[in-house]
Amino acid sequence: MPWNFSAGPSALPAPVLERAREELLIRDKRGSCLLERSFTGAEFVATMTAAEAGLRELLAVPDEYAVLFLSGGAMAQFGLLPMNLARPGQPAAYVESGYWSGRAIEEARHFCSVSFAARHTVRDGVVHLPPPDEWRIDPDAAYCHYTANETAQGAEFHIQPDSGLVPLVADMSSNILSRRLDVSRFGVIYASAQKNLGASGLTLALVRRDLLSRSGSAVPSSLSYRIQAAESSRYSTPPVFEVALVKLVFDWLRAEGGMPAMEVRSLYKSDLLYRAIDDSAGFYRCFVAPANRSRMNVCFRLGDEALTESFVADAEAEGLFNLRGHSRVGGIRVSLYNAVPEAAVHALLQFMDHFAARHG
Numbered sequence: 167m168p169w170n171f172s173a174g175p176s177a178l179p180a181p182v183l184e185r186a187r188e189e190l191l192i193r194d195k196r197g198s199c200l201l202e203r204s205f206t207g208a209e210f211v212a213t214m215t216a217a218e219a220g221l222r223e224l225l226a227v228p229d230e231y232a233v234l235f236l237s238g239g240a241m242a243q244f245g246l247l248p249m250n251l252a253r254p255g256q257p258a259a260y261v262e263s264g265y266w267s268g269r270a271i272e273e274a275r276h277f278c279s280v281s282f283a284a285r286h287t288v289r290d291g292v293v294h295l296p297p298p299d300e301w302r303i304d305p306d307a308a309y310c311h312y313t314a315n316e317t318a319q320g321a322e323f324h325i326q327p328d329s330g331l332v333p334l335v336a337d338m339s340s341n342i343l344s345r346r347l348d349v350s351r352f353g354v355i356y357a358s359a360q361k362n363l364g365a366s367g368l369t370l371a372l373v374r375r376d377l378l379s380r381s382g383s384a385v386p387s388s389l390s391y392r393i394q395a396a397e398s399s400r401y402s403t404p405p406v407f408e409v410a411l412v413k414l415v416f417d418w419l420r421a422e423g424g425m426p427a428m429e430v431r432s433l434y435k436s437d438l439l440y441r442a443i444d445d446s447a448g449f450y451r452c453f454v455a456p457a458n459r460s461r462m463n464v465c466f467r468l469g470d471e472a473l474t475e476s477f478v479a480d481a482e483a484e485g486l487f488n489l490r491g492h493s494r495v496g497g498i499r500v501s502l503y504n505a506v507p508e509a510a511v512h513a514l515l516q517f518m519d520h521f522a523a524r525h526g
């Protein structure tokens with residue numbers, strides 16, 4: 167059986183894809199299917215309402231948060247966050263923790279000044295994330311942004327930060343819906359849908375309603391959090407198929423036991439892999455501090471880096487795909503989102519064991 171360990175767009179649950187195929191082909195009495203009808207019609211509104219209700223149930227989202235379904239990926243939000251949340255001249259605080267937070271900062275700088283609340287360190291080649299209790303957040307900042315899981319380096323914050331009075335903004339593109347979450351600690355949570363949520367092209371945002379008034383008239387209307395919240399994310403045509411797909415993913419997650427079940431599974435899968443790496447006597451080596459290792463993207467290197475290409479090729483020959491590390495990081499990356507079953511991890515562990523025995 168081929169297994170897909172892609173970092174994104176990533177594996178989706180097979181029952182979700184089957185259901186999506188069925189739903190795509192269902193035509194109503196006027197002869198139109200999901201992709202062919204108005205986004206303001208009763209059928210699509212019901213789908214979007216059910217998607218929102220599913221998410222609210224899964225994450226126990228309080229009423230004082232708007233759920234927005236926005237077009238475009240999380241990178242679009244890198245610029246839209248300062249546009250929607252910072253007053254002219256107001257700085258924003260950022261935690262720099264690796265590749266994706268770096269991209270968020272680079273983009274934010276086009277729209278506001280950036281102050282660093284904390285930065286990651288690399289000591290003896292090992293990545294350490296800055297502990298949230300050591301962050302120093304500018305009290306005048308419009309918000310404090312951090313990347314909850316650095317997809318490229320495989321480093322994750324396991325403690326929910328407390329940013330005091332400055333609204334906390336989290337990019338959860340690569341770990342949303344993988345564990346329980348206290349939403350009330352955040353000003354904004356946003357996530358690209360292409361990993362744990364569904365398909366690319368849609369970004370989900372939870373925005374505390376008191377922050378909506380910050381979106382001024384300088385923000386284009388279809389990109390304004392305030393206007394999209396007031397119009398139930400239907401100010402302009404939303405990505406209808408992607409919204410229908412996340413609804414199916416939420417149905418699947420609820421049937422699988424919701425966040426408590428995903429939390430247990432993600433820890434189980436990633437622990438198995440990290441243990442195999444640490445027990446390999448240096449044949450495989452992880453360069454992320456144990457306290458910061460990601461449950462979603464397990465990144466490691468081969469002790470003899472010259473073996474990396476044959477590791478990838480031999481893995482593919484055994485049906486294990488998309489294991490090459492991020493282009494800026496190299497090495498191996500194993501993405502273990504919710505849809506990747508334990509069986510895939512067992513197949514990979516067996517391959518890693520045999521590969522090490524052949525070359526060790």
Ligand code: PMP
Nearest residue numbers: 239240241242266317339340358
């Ligand atoms: N943030 C993080 C943490 C990501 O992993 C990614 C994509 N890998 C993005 C943002 C960008 O998402 P998109 O390409 O959908 O805009």
